[in-house]
Amino acid sequence: MADEFAKGLGLLTGAGLIWMVLAGWYKTPSFTGAQLTGAPPSDLSMLGELAVILLESMFWLAVFGAILFWVGVPLGREAYARVSGE
Numbered sequence: 001m002a003d004e005f006a007k008g009l010g011l012l013t014g015a016g017l018i019w020m021v022l023a024g025w026y027k028t029p030s031f032t033g034a035q036l037t038g039a040p041p042s043d044l045s046m047l048g049e050l051a052v053i054l055l056e057s058m059f060w061l062a063v064f065g066a067i068l069f070w071v072g073v074p075l076g077r078e079a080y081a082r083v084s085g086e
Contacts, residue, residue: 001074008069015062022055 023036026048040052 004069004073008066011065011069012062015058015065019055019058019062022051022058026052026055 020036026040026044027038028035029038040055041048044052
């Protein structure tokens with residue numbers, strides 16, 4: 001069980017760090033404005049658009065990755081143990 005916790009924590013912190021860096025670059029309009037939650041600029045290049053897509057995907061990877069390893073995998077193993085009779 002400790003390895004699932006470590007994998008979930010790794011996904012949460014790794015993807016969360018990437019999300020925070022990209023959100024700081026693309027979603028912070030000013031120093032005193034909305035921090036990490038503003039709207040991305042509308043005049044982005046192709047690489048900027050890809051970065052915003054990566055930003056959104058890292059957010060959801062952090063959320064669902066941690067839930068998968070902390071809840072989904074233990075529930076799956078418990079269900080398998082009950083079905084197989086172990």
